[in-house]
Amino acid sequence: MKKNSVIIKTVLSMIVVSFLIQLSSCDKKQIRLSYYERPSYLITYSKNEIVIKSSKKKEAEHFFYKNGEYFNSKDSTLFFSVIKDTIVSIRNKEITFKMEIEKENNGLFKTTRFLLHNPGPKFSYSIYYYDSKYQISKIIENDLIICK
Template sequence: MEKEETMQNNNLIFIFTVCLLVISCKDERKINLEPQRIDYMYSVTYKKDSILVEKQEQGADVSPLNLYSLGGEYFDKRNDKLFLSTKRDTTFEVENMRFYYEIEIKKDMQKGIYETNIFLINQETKHYLMTYYYDVKYNIIKIDESKAVTFR
């Protein structure tokens, strides 16, 4: 009788341990970032080695930003260019269809966060488009978007 109770207790402990392991192995986390305007929002999905940023806007089909991890940094799947980095500050240009963009990645020393700034290059002038703010673990904290330049 005592042996049966011990086996039942061991079985319950085993089942509890397996359930706990299954629950703790979740490798996806999703958050929503809502801007001041209420006509759109960003959905950010974190997976083990990628980040998906989707803009959800009424009446608009906006292509998502799909980032993959390589060497501790995140790259844009569309063009394999660096997009998020906590390792280095850098600035470079990217051509996308008929537009040229400048990507500026830097650490804001005062705020202690990282930012990726995107500018549209048009006839030797730069127009601010947006900024992604993130922490050392690549958690996107905020996305700022220019209200002056929009694409439809």
């Protein structure tokens, strides 16, 4: 009888200890945060407009169709084109931007926006890939690719 009582007490004490260990660990909270979060994009196509809403930005970008190409709504600058390769320079106060529109080998088109530092390198901050029907397949933002 004493042997059973000792076994029961030992088992009960082990249960109590394991319960106390679990309780003591509940006052700690661990959260894993990713250092890099990919943005998502909502792209809306209508007859004469493409609207791109990024999860990182508050405002959407609007592009309007005119003469077979799409233009930025802010300053009517050419943005998407399947007609010809183009380089556009934009000076906004003290900042100079450059856009390169070019056809890729695989039938895709690419618009790359650069931030220019004079003198110095140019930094790519957004790249849009799209097909001949202006259906956007990929957007890369904030790459900080250094191009010489």
